[in-house]
Amino acid sequence: MKLLKIEWLKLKGHPFFWIGLGLYAACMILLVSKAGGIEWRVDDPDNEAGQKLLNFGEAGFYKLPYIWQNVTYLAGYFKFIPAFLLIFFVSNEYQYRTYRQNIIDGLSIGEFYTSKLISAFIFSVISVLIIGVNAGIMAILYNESASAADYFQNMDYLLAYFAEVLFLMLLALFLTFLFKRSTITVIIILLYYFIVEPLAGLAIGDPISDYLPTRPSREMITQPFTRMLRLDVAFKIKSPETFSYHFLLLTFLYTVILGFGGWWILKRRDL
């Protein structure tokens, strides 16, 4: 409670916290509400000669129970926004030397670390809330005759999404404690996530590459478009019914490892 209060005092006073989250929320609202308008060229069975334009909305983007997968998958690309906010706030503690002052004033290193885990948790919860409420509203608008049970079916995609975001938060936290500065941390995390690990994955080959740190979190929620656009039927492949629990477990495992990793870094060095 004490640690939560301290984090809250630190966060709420910074304009970036509100501006960052406001922009993030606005982005997500735009993303979710406009995604239905994305158009896609499909073969038109009624018209021998040509194709027709189909948009995501018509293709069932907002239909229960698939909406949960559709939205969490798309939102997954924007999870870096809260991660950057977290990197910014934690590296500030180094830049302002307030980390050291907090310890002098009475926090133990463990308490300080815990307070940052709380921050990571808060950012993840906020992200899930924004996405969840957004998807929920769109679900209500587009599914008039749905029952409560229909809403809950596949809602566990939100849990998977939470695990995905929390993993990235812990990765961000770990790297921030390692490098202490926001710019380098942001560069490294992007390089690693989008270049280093995918290349390493290619080099290692498929079954093992699934066990690289960020792989489970990004493969957990599979892309929904094959099914949405009926391509699975066309190409005779089977779309998974739900997200991979195997990957969920691995994501969680890596999150815990990163959690201990950050603690290990902090304990070993001078402030």
Place this chain on the structure above:
Amino acid sequence: MEKVLKTQALTKRYGSLTAVNELELEVPKGSVFGILGPNGSGKTTTLGMVLGVTRPTSGNFEWFGGKPSFEVKQKVGALLETPNFYPYLSAIDNLKIIATIKEVKDPDIEGVLQTVNLAQRASSKFKTYSLGMKQRLAIAAALLSHPEVLVLDEPTNGLDPEGIAEIRSMILDIAKRGITVILASHLLYEIEKVCTHVVVLRKGHLIFQGKVDELTGHDGFIEIKAADMNKLETVLQSMAGIENIRKKDGLLVLALQQQISPEEINRSLAEKGIYVSHLHFRKNSLEKQFLNLIKTTENETA
């Protein structure tokens, strides 16, 4: 006398550099305790270790006769090197965070800000403060938990003369309330103005520990020599007005209190049948004495 802080063989090495070497300190309760040393002598490193932010390579320290703990941190208000606050927050919000960390019930934020003359700027953001205001806010923060000890590392660094005077009188006021103050500085006259006790550090070594007047209180030195050095020493030891006697290069060096003049010493020695073969009076500036202290030990260790 009760000790607030005690270090035993406290040592910090950075690679091959020994920043603090087997330091033995004892800070008496109620003192204004100066840690004096030139730049890089290990003052900040020493304070960092006892404040729990620098890991000692070896050695121990005790606060109030016990291990460091949260209760100790509540009793110790400290400022290390620079005032560290959240620049985007006001003084009040910064102090709220510190009060939460220190678990101060009903923190008297207004009161401590008044003590350091910042009440008028209480809701301005920290980043808009001048250096002097930042230093004063740091002192306010340290006072928030009604500490028994206040640790200040170069609190007047970079301030103008007015700011320096303000901080000094503040330190003296705080000391008058019975709070033990530990003050690191590289300025002898600063230590002399506010401290009761002092240690002098050079390259991580302790080269002097004692009361401030032992270091600075006398008016000058007399170097003295006689045929019978032993008898000379015994006689001088029984003489009033002499602070201390040191042997150096076959001479005796007397640190004098103000009330005794070289003529008086010469006359009383003659009365006892001792005729000096060398008598030299040096009236040193304080700064020079400090430099001398550092130099003599340099020669001794070399």
